[in-house]
Amino acid sequence: MDRVLSAILLLQAFFVTTVAQPSPEVQQRIFQAIAGAGNSSEIDYSAFVNPFIGTDNDGNVCPGASIPFGMVKFTTDMTGYAPAGYVADASRFVRGLSPLHDSGTGSSLGTYGNFEILPLLCPGGFESCTTTLLSRQRLRKRNTDDASPGYFSLTLDNNIKMEATATRRAGLERFTFPTGSKPYFVLDLANDLPASFAGGTLDIDPDAGRIKLGGSYGSSFGPGRLNYQVFACYDLLNGGQQTLSEYGVWTGDTFGLDAKGLGQTHLNLTLNLIGGPIYQSGALFSFEPEEEIVIRVGVSFISADQACVNAENETGMSTFEDVLEEARSQWNERLGRIEIDVPNTPPNVTAMLYSSLYRAGLTPNNATGEAQGQFKDTTAYYFDSFYCSWDTFRTFFPLLALHSPVEYAQMVDSYIDGWRKRGWMPECRANNLPGWTQGGSSADNIVSHFAMYYHNEAADLGVDLDELYAALLADGDLNPPEWNIDGRQVNVYKKYGYVPFAVLDVSSTGRQTREGSRTLEYAFEDFGIRQVAQLLGKTDDEARYTNRSLWYRNVWDPEVESDGFKGFMQKRFMNGSFAFTDPANCSPNDRNQSRPCSLQVTNVNGFYESSSWEYSLYAPHDTDYLIHLMGGNETFLKRLDHFFDAGYYLAGNEPSFQTPVGYHYANHPAQSVDRVREVVFDNFGITAIGLPGNDDQAAMATLLAFHLLGLYPVPSTTQLLILSPFTPKYTIHNTYLNTSTTVTVLNFDPESTGKRKIPPGVAAYVKSVTINGEVSVSGRCYVDWYDMFREGGEVVIELTEDREGADDCEGMVPDSLSTGGWAEAR
Numbered sequence: 001m002d003r004v005l006s007a008i009l010l011l012q013a014f015f016v017t018t019v020a021q022p023s024p025e026v027q028q029r030i031f032q033a034i035a036g037a038g039n040s041s042e043i044d045y046s047a048f049v050n051p052f053i054g055t056d057n058d059g060n061v062c063p064g065a066s067i068p069f070g071m072v073k074f075t076t077d078m079t080g081y082a083p084a085g086y087v088a089d090a091s092r093f094v095r096g097l098s099p100l101h102d103s104g105t106g107s108s109l110g111t112y113g114n115f116e117i118l119p120l121l122c123p124g125g126f127e128s129c130t131t132t133l134l135s136r137q138r139l140r141k142r143n144t145d146d147a148s149p150g151y152f153s154l155t156l157d158n159n160i161k162m163e164a165t166a167t168r169r170a171g172l173e174r175f176t177f178p179t180g181s182k183p184y185f186v187l188d189l190a191n192d193l194p195a196s197f198a199g200g201t202l203d204i205d206p207d208a209g210r211i212k213l214g215g216s217y218g219s220s221f222g223p224g225r226l227n228y229q230v231f232a233c234y235d236l237l238n239g240g241q242q243t244l245s246e247y248g249v250w251t252g253d254t255f256g257l258d259a260k261g262l263g264q265t266h267l268n269l270t271l272n273l274i275g276g277p278i279y280q281s282g283a284l285f286s287f288e289p290e291e292e293i294v295i296r297v298g299v300s301f302i303s304a305d306q307a308c309v310n311a312e313n314e315t316g317m318s319t320f321e322d323v324l325e326e327a328r329s330q331w332n333e334r335l336g337r338i339e340i341d342v343p344n345t346p347p348n349v350t351a352m353l354y355s356s357l358y359r360a361g362l363t364p365n366n367a368t369g370e371a372q373g374q375f376k377d378t379t380a381y382y383f384d385s386f387y388c389s390w391d392t393f394r395t396f397f398p399l400l401a402l403h404s405p406v407e408y409a410q411m412v413d414s415y416i417d418g419w420r421k422r423g424w425m426p427e428c429r430a431n432n433l434p435g436w437t438q439g440g441s442s443a444d445n446i447v448s449h450f451a452m453y454y455h456n457e458a459a460d461l462g463v464d465l466d467e468l469y470a471a472l473l474a475d476g477d478l479n480p481p482e483w484n485i486d487g488r489q490v491n492v493y494k495k496y497g498y499v500p501f502a503v504l505d506v507s508s509t510g511r512q513t514r515e516g517s518r519t520l521e522y523a524f525e526d527f528g529i530r531q532v533a534q535l536l537g538k539t540d541d542e543a544r545y546t547n548r549s550l551w552y553r554n555v556w557d558p559e560v561e562s563d564g565f566k567g568f569m570q571k572r573f574m575n576g577s578f579a580f581t582d583p584a585n586c587s588p589n590d591r592n593q594s595r596p597c598s599l600q601v602t603n604v605n606g607f608y609e610s611s612s613w614e615y616s617l618y619a620p621h622d623t624d625y626l627i628h629l630m631g632g633n634e635t636f637l638k639r640l641d642h643f644f645d646a647g648y649y650l651a652g653n654e655p656s657f658q659t660p661v662g663y664h665y666a667n668h669p670a671q672s673v674d675r676v677r678e679v680v681f682d683n684f685g686i687t688a689i690g691l692p693g694n695d696d697q698a699a700m701a702t703l704l705a706f707h708l709l710g711l712y713p714v715p716s717t718t719q720l721l722i723l724s725p726f727t728p729k730y731t732i733h734n735t736y737l738n739t740s741t742t743v744t745v746l747n748f749d750p751e752s753t754g755k756r757k758i759p760p761g762v763a764a765y766v767k768s769v770t771i772n773g774e775v776s777v778s779g780r781c782y783v784d785w786y787d788m789f790r791e792g793g794e795v796v797i798e799l800t801e802d803r804e805g806a807d808d809c810e811g812m813v814p815d816s817l818s819t820g821g822w823a824e825a826r
């Protein structure tokens with residue numbers, strides 16, 4: 001999900017510059033590692049990662065300690081807008097360190113942040129401790145925040161240092177107190193980021209030095225009436241090396257309640273029906289004076305006992321250093337699946353690429369064995385936080401397809417299991433609950449993309465293609481009674497050929513908005529189904545879904561004009577008349593800052609988090625016909641230029657992802673190369689403000705990774721557009737096929753990166769593509785994954801400074817359905 005528009009509007013209102021809070025040493029260390037790296041296979045890739053990229057400017061990135069796809073991501077929770085807990089902004093207060101977070105979601109109230117712990121100095125003893133959120137919050141010590149893959153650290157302004165490292169469902173926290181102080185800790189039961197506590201319990205076992213707690217909390221991006229359960233187990237004695245002193249429980253609010261029960265061990269609190277969230281509660285305990293305190297934490301979605309087992313099984317008696325070492329080695333294995341020629345790559349590119357690849361491995365959260373509610377007791381893999389598929393089908397899953405079929409297959413298994421349990425595949429699974437749908441069932445494009453790449457290996461990878469296909473048909477043909485959280489409103493879509501505005505629907509309900517963008521997304525989802533139908537030889541379905549995938553044309557109003565361009569996507573009534581919306585509405589050029597553009601019931605624009613200017617360029621499977629609708633190649637090129645130059649492009653918004661490479665389809669690949677350079681320069685960087693908006697579960701990270709590698713994927717197909725890499729050489733290892741493809745970029749000139757415009761005379765435009773010694777059969781504008789990566793080998797991309805000469809696909813523009821594209825499955 002995306003909050004980018006409100007973020008943009010906020011930025012227009014007042015541009016905030018914050019002092020970069022992460023320690024300056026983080027970036028220095030990264031540059032030193034890059035400078036010291038050779039290009040052997042012994043590289044420590046984790047040393048190139050800056051986890052703080054996207055922790056400001058509403059990137060909502062979680063810099064917490066985690067393993068790849070870990071359920072646990074330890075970071076601090078700050079006051080103010082901070083959906084991932086942490087934000088770089090030094091003026092925010094810290095309320096504690098907590099084990100569960102999502103990264104890059106735009107949920108306005110935040111997600112997880114349960115079971116926060118905060119170390120305290122209570123010079124006046126137990127009763128004097130500041131336990132409530134407001135009384136305990138503190139600023140940080142300036143410029144000391146630190147993080148690297150598997151590690152997070154923050155020092156409070158009272159000089160208490162907090163550190164954490166993680167396993168999948170557990171981890172260790174280490175606190176260093178000023179010499180001579182008595183260590184106190186407050187631990188939250190009720191508080192989480194969205195203040196959604198709906199009842200729970202806490203038990204202290206002073207002899208075992210163990211606190212078990214947990215309960216029910218509310219969805220962060222879904223129906224507020226739905227609750228999920230989560231539990232934690234805090235082991236306080238560090239294997240007997242620490243001695244508990246006092247312990248007890250507390251309750252509090254902001255209006256004078258600040259009660260503590262020394263020696264009490266039990267809390268059992270229900271949802272407070274009147275003003276619930278402001279009622280706070282938890283544990284308070286202290287240790288005999290000790291400079292360093294280590295606390296072991298386990299979490300579980302099943303029970304507090306399971307949380308303890310998870311801590312015992314995964315962390316056991318390992319030291320902080322051992323756990324960190326293991327986490328780092330898991331990250332290195334992941335990050336090393338894409339290797340580059342580090343010594344010859346501009347350092348900023350290396351830092352951006354590996355930080356992006358890192359975030360591409362942070363979510364979804366692997367909660368296998370921890371499924372709850374409708375999904376519990378499943379034998380399938382289980383992932384929490386598919387947050388959301390509308391964001392991730394475009395680049396996140398296509399990047400996974402290049403090197404990690406095993407992980408991809410596990411996630412597909414979890415999508416299919418969602419269909420088994422609910423009847424439709426999840427669109428947005430947030431906090432183990434169904435979240436809001438956005439464009440319909442974008443999971444269709446995710447599982448079909450997998451099938452396109454790995455149908456030969458699907459069975460070995462544990463995916464049954466017939467089941468996958470049945471799940472697709474359910475999304476495409478079965479109308480759920482309520483389509484806000486499942487499936488799509490296909491009954492009216494099938495009847496009219498588009499989702500009409502103000503439609504009579506006698507058999508299902510859902511928020512009656514976004515008719516234009518829902519039609520466009522439904523059509524592309526249908527294309528995903530069509531691709532699998534073709535693959536499996538389901539000829540009738542293939543024809544039916546091919547036809548449906550062209551229904552994007554049904555919301556094209558040829559009469560609407562904007563900025564001198566004619567023809568725009570528009571919402572449409574049942575009787576066929578169009579309902580006019582100014583195409584600039586909800587674009588960055590919309591002067592009306594109070595217009596609702598997202599999921600609000602008052603969004604009457606017809607498009608989700610986008611303008612018609614933006615969505616009118618969206619038919620990734622049939623761009624050639626879109627060009628035709630717009631009046632041909634020349635007009636299309638002018639329109640694309642205007643789209644960027646007049647400021648309609650939104651780098652941080654998913655429907656805009658494909659537009660910079662749109663020139664390829666009008667036979668001008670060099671113009672795509674120029675645009676991508678501009679997009680990267682204007683929007684991405686290596687600092688906390690280095691993302692154009694929220695990361696959207698690494699949608700942004702993976703878009704940048706593709707831009708840097710000079711590739712762009714067409715979802716639900718194996719076609720990749722070829723652009724100009726930002727590195728002279730890279731190798732992609734496929735961990736399942738055991739193949740490696742090395743791409744060598746001839747004539748690479750670092751002068752072509754790090755600037756908004758490629759200087760004249762600098763080689764940056766693709767002249768030729770050679771695969772294992774043969775000129776690519778599909779020319780220089782695109783390749784098929786089966787040709788370039790499936791078998792592995794050596795690819796040479798030759799660049800030239802002759803922009804004009806290279807600005808032509810030599811008769812081979814990428815596929816569109818209407819020009820006979822995707823005629824056969826590979």
Ligand SMILES: *[C@@H]1O[C@H](CO)[C@@H](O)[C@H](O)[C@H]1NC(C)=O
Nearest residue numbers: 200201202266267268269270
């Ligand atoms: C908490 O209290 C409820 C009644 O309010 C009771 O049903 C439940 O068993 C108690 N749970 C625990 C763990 O004490």
Ligand SMILES: *[C@@H]1O[C@H](CO)[C@@H](O)[C@H](O)[C@H]1NC(C)=O
Nearest residue numbers: 305306309310312313314369
């Ligand atoms: C914990 O580990 C033990 C021994 O390795 C194993 O038998 C058990 O299944 C594990 N329990 C869980 C819940 O993972």
Ligand SMILES: *[C@@H]1O[C@H](CO)[C@@H](O)[C@H](O)[C@H]1NC(C)=O
Nearest residue numbers: 038039340341342343344729
């Ligand atoms: C490693 O670096 C050397 C010197 O910079 C370069 O010639 C060579 O091609 C690089 N090898 C790889 C595999 O990137």
Ligand SMILES: *[C@@H]1O[C@H](CO)[C@@H](O)[C@H](O)[C@H]1NC(C)=O
Nearest residue numbers: 068069366367368369407410
């Ligand atoms: C998820 O966890 C399960 C259980 O530990 C493991 O088998 C699987 O490989 C993990 N998958 C990913 C993508 O982390």
Ligand SMILES: *[C@@H]1O[C@H](CO)[C@@H](O)[C@H](O)[C@H]1NC(C)=O
Nearest residue numbers: 494495496497543544547548
């Ligand atoms: C395609 O869809 C349209 C509109 O629903 C319908 O009229 C037409 O018959 C369909 N064509 C095929 C080949 O299914």
Ligand SMILES: *[C@@H]1O[C@H](CO)[C@@H](O)[C@H](O)[C@H]1NC(C)=O
Nearest residue numbers: 502573574575576577578579
């Ligand atoms: C179609 O329906 C809309 C909404 O009821 C109405 O405003 C419009 O005039 C109708 N168009 C025609 C051609 O009847």
Ligand SMILES: *[C@@H]1O[C@H](CO)[C@@H](O)[C@H](O)[C@H]1NC(C)=O
Nearest residue numbers: 591592593594595596602604
């Ligand atoms: C801005 O949009 C809102 C919601 O559509 C509308 O109520 C308001 O009149 C608009 N303001 C202006 C100045 O157009």
Ligand SMILES: *[C@@H]1O[C@H](CO)[C@@H](O)[C@H](O)[C@H]1NC(C)=O
Nearest residue numbers: 624627628632633666667813
């Ligand atoms: C755009 O140009 C390409 C290459 O010359 C051509 O194949 C294609 O048909 C043109 N598209 C349109 C819609 O005219």
Ligand SMILES: *[C@@H]1O[C@H](CO)[C@@H](O)[C@H](O)[C@H]1NC(C)=O
Nearest residue numbers: 457460734735736737738739
């Ligand atoms: C890849 O190599 C591993 C380890 O040697 C082996 O188990 C696996 O079967 C291989 N995969 C394929 C598709 O050959």
Ligand SMILES: *[C@@H]1O[C@H](CO)[C@@H](O)[C@H](O)[C@H]1NC(C)=O
Nearest residue numbers: 346348685686687753754755
């Ligand atoms: C690298 O990024 C830093 C921080 O954004 C910037 O100041 C510097 O100019 C960049 N260097 C290059 C060569 O682009």
